[in-house]
Amino acid sequence: MSASTPPINWAPMIVGFLAGFVSRILYLKSGRSHYPGYPSGYISQVAMAIIAAMIGSSIIVALIGKQFTAATFLTLAATQFRDIRSTERSTLEQEEKLILVPRGAGYIEGIAITYEARNFLAMLVALATSLVAEWIWLAGVIAGIIFIVIGEKLMSGPNLGKLVDVQPAEVKFEKGTLLYAGPVMMMEVGLADSRERYRKEGLGVVLTPKNPRGEAALWNVAQRQAIAHEAASAVGVQKDVGYPEQGTLCRMAMPAGTGQAALTIIPVERDMEKLIQAIKKVPVLESGKWSRMHNTKNRQEQKEETHG
């Protein structure tokens, strides 16, 4: 800071900052979590992105300028980003009671973790880019682009469409009052009026796992709640407070235990294609992301089929 310090090389800081900032901004599309939606939400996220990118990009410059105090302070500032997760979580949890089809705790945690991780990623991209830009600034620009692409690849988890097959299914009633979507029993609907609404306006889809990972994802309650929420937010749901039996349900084929799940909904917009696309785009939640379940029941049936 005094006159004795060498002239500061701004290039790595600027290149690193831009790379970190872009990597954070790229993900700031509200599609899947419906947050941020308002300008105020965007501004707080953009502000965090600027701070994260600045911290990441200035550490190397501070270290090279032998400003160790500054570097230590920057790492201290980085710890502040841990709060993002809880802020995000409490925002979404407060909405939960006012959404007709809630997201569920598992989905909320997933969104919160992603937002937190995004800021740290922006920091890391800025850090790595400024390290390369310290060497040759043009190489830093290229490295920045590569780091952003790698970050995007690492952060985007699989969608449900990769693991699960979604097919339209008939909504019907068996034994008088039991609501079925295809082969899957959903619930008992006692009111004749509600049954009529399901018959006339209800849509049903059957979700069949393509592989053991899809099977594990569907058995996860949080995952199915996320599916129900995304389905309801895509096509809408004709339900209000005081109509509990007309809500969106996503249930497993239960006494059968085949690993299939089904979803019934009374949509506002009767568009089966849109519903299926929305379900396919549901992110696979972290809790069920890597687990696999081989449904032995199905395997036995398949064997019997091939033998017979």
Added chain:
Amino acid sequence: MADAPTPKMFAIITCDKNVVTSGGMAPVFVAPNEIERDRVAMWICRITNATVHDLHNGAVILTVS
């Protein structure tokens, strides 16, 4: 919904008095026929945010979760 709620029986509406005894847990409404039973069931469930379940023996129960 993610954590399965525990439903509480809120009321019983029947058109067959033989299938229920008043156990003190929920009020029992007696209806002369099934049409009247369904009407009363719908009325009460809309007011109280309850779900109607048919027991297929002449009685419907209302549960609140």
